[in-house]
Amino acid sequence: MNKKIVVTAAILAAITIAIGAFGAHGLKKLVDASSLASFETGVRYQMYHALALFVIGLTPSISEILKRRIFWLFIGGIVLFSGSIYILSLQEVLLFSVKWSAFATPLGGLSFIIGWVWLAIGVFKSN
Structure with a gap:
């Protein structure tokens, strides 16, 4: 599991940089401020959690089940929170309504919080 977490975290970080570059260079010509x-915001939260996964994957004191x-x-x-924000941000340029995806944002935030x-409880209970 540790290797899977670290590899996934590295891939997510690379994807985050690519998405962020798209937002900084290509998207600002297409959507409002x-x-x-x-x-x-979606990019920032995706990177925060990619980095957190990287650290979790490298921390031996966290149980495999908790990881x-x-x-x-x-x-x-990441999928629900950041993904829905990406979709909603692109609504101006999409040819169809994506307002349905707004329900996913709070579910993604709740997933992050849980x-x-x-993690806090698991680290607190560990030796």
Whole structure:
């Protein structure tokens, strides 16, 4: 699991940099400042959680079960939170409505929160 977490975290960080570059260079010509700021929030949270996964994957004192739970919660949070923000930020240029994706943002945020709480509890209970 550790190798899977670290490799996934590195890939997510690389994807985050590519998405951030797209937002900084290509997206600002297509959407308004508010949408661009929202997009940047999605990028920031994706990178925070990619880096957190990297550290979790390299920390031997965290149990494998806890690592697996946090891994999937953070992946779910990235997909739901950051992914929905990316989609909503692009609404101006898309030919169809994506307002349906707004329900995913708070679910992704909740997934992040639960992951962090489980991490805190797991570290607190560890020797």
